[in-house]
Amino acid sequence: MPSPSGPPLVFKNVRAIDPHLGLDAEVDVVIEKGVITRSGRGAASSFEGLAAAKVVDGAGRWLLPAFVDLHAHLREPGYEYKEDIASGLEAAARGGYAHICVMPNTKPVNDTRAVTEMMLRRAAEVGGTRLHPIAAITRGQAGQELTEMAELRAAGAVAVSDDGVCVMSSAVMRRALEYAKNFDLPVIQHAEDHDLTLGAQMNEGATSARLGLRGWPRVAEDIIIARDVLLAEYVKARYHAAHISTAGAARIVREAKSRGLPVTCEVTPHHLLLTDAAVIGYETACKVNPPLREESDIEALQNALADGTIDAIATDHAPHSSLEKDCEFEEASPGMMGLELCFGLLLELCSRSPLKLPRLIDALSTAPARIAGLTPPSLREGALAEVVLVSPEATWVPKTEALASKSRNTPFLERTLKGRVLLTMADGAIAFDGLKS
Numbered sequence: 001m002p003s004p005s006g007p008p009l010v011f012k013n014v015r016a017i018d019p020h021l022g023l024d025a026e027v028d029v030v031i032e033k034g035v036i037t038r039s040g041r042g043a044a045s046s047f048e049g050l051a052a053a054k055v056v057d058g059a060g061r062w063l064l065p066a067f068v069d070l071h072a073h074l075r076e077p078g079y080e081y082k083e084d085i086a087s088g089l090e091a092a093a094r095g096g097y098a099h100i101c102v103m104p105n106t107k108p109v110n111d112t113r114a115v116t117e118m119m120l121r122r123a124a125e126v127g128g129t130r131l132h133p134i135a136a137i138t139r140g141q142a143g144q145e146l147t148e149m150a151e152l153r154a155a156g157a158v159a160v161s162d163d164g165v166c167v168m169s170s171a172v173m174r175r176a177l178e179y180a181k182n183f184d185l186p187v188i189q190h191a192e193d194h195d196l197t198l199g200a201q202m203n204e205g206a207t208s209a210r211l212g213l214r215g216w217p218r219v220a221e222d223i224i225i226a227r228d229v230l231l232a233e234y235v236k237a238r239y240h241a242a243h244i245s246t247a248g249a250a251r252i253v254r255e256a257k258s259r260g261l262p263v264t265c266e267v268t269p270h271h272l273l274l275t276d277a278a279v280i281g282y283e284t285a286c287k288v289n290p291p292l293r294e295e296s297d298i299e300a301l302q303n304a305l306a307d308g309t310i311d312a313i314a315t316d317h318a319p320h321s322s323l324e325k326d327c328e329f330e331e332a333s334p335g336m337m338g339l340e341l342c343f344g345l346l347l348e349l350c351s352r353s354p355l356k357l358p359r360l361i362d363a364l365s366t367a368p369a370r371i372a373g374l375t376p377p378s379l380r381e382g383a384l385a386e387v388v389l390v391s392p393e394a395t396w397v398p399k400t401e402a403l404a405s406k407s408r409n410t411p412f413l414e415r416t417l418k419g420r421v422l423l424t425m426a427d428g429a430i431a432f433d434g435l436k437s
């Protein structure tokens, strides 16, 4: 496998698209020792190292800045039967990701330097896609005592979050925002008023009434985001809302941004594509938290993504085994896997929604990198090679036996997707090479 020390890599006649460079052109891109050294029309023919290079035919393919995921659950330590760092990073590489930020709801919770360091050590052993731990906001994600954020930051955490549960106390949230600000750590909130969602199984509406399942009202999300925006404004701190799912959440974030507040948010592929009708039949693969909403929310989320109100697309890759999913709906754990499917699921939105391709690429790569404080992947000459080669026309079908993740909890198995990741470079080396198979 070519590495920073391996032979040069040349993408010939590829459509290179990097919205932040204003680049959208058919060019050759040369990578030597893990760095993009040349890019331009005919750049390969004047490259003296061509004979020794691995040459990839770029015709009909796109080369993009590799993707960055702000929100994945890799389950190690503690739940390695669902996913571990090795299988999760392999899934990420197949999905086009050079970087993934991983949530702390492991066992033990990542609320200490020891767990953060262990995750980084394990990821370094595995190689490929880079892993960035997100540490907990509160000890044990119990919502009371703040973690040692200075220490966690020094150990390598890029953000803090109690994802999976909400920081319910306004006082604790205020202190978290104030404290995290000292270390420039974004505070990522799982926005859910647990008093309003007690026992909830799915979105509250006509479908929950029909299925006899207790509903999770939209206002439980909106109320927390509205409160947090006020707190972030009050203490002048950065705030990021995870996996927003409602039209109301998009409206609150839009208003906050219009007032210049340092508020950002993300959306998942499933909240952009599926309504709560997908739950009919008690489909546990479609049980997620926050729940799938309704057509009007999807439309609002797609518009908010298109106009930049929603900064980033995050997978919320949440692998669960058949133990947690092949059971009664009320017993099932919420979550859907997403790393390997995200690009193939979302590309089609560019042809049937207000979302345009440059914004999609930004939301998958540059915008999340900036939120996490990472250097955004770029196609500029001199940049570290963190690129993804995709075929926009290739159709493919996610098959149970062909996924790298240990889990299979997605309703998108056996669906035909258009747009496929062919090759991913992370940290200057090839992390996934789908051209070989």
Ligand code: DOR
Residues within 6 Å of the ligand: 073, 105, 163, 164, 165, 190, 287, 288, 289, 290, 316, 318, 319, 333, 334, 335, 336
């Ligand atoms: O659906 C979800 N699953 N939402 C979360 O916030 C947590 C996640 C998990 O850890 O499974």
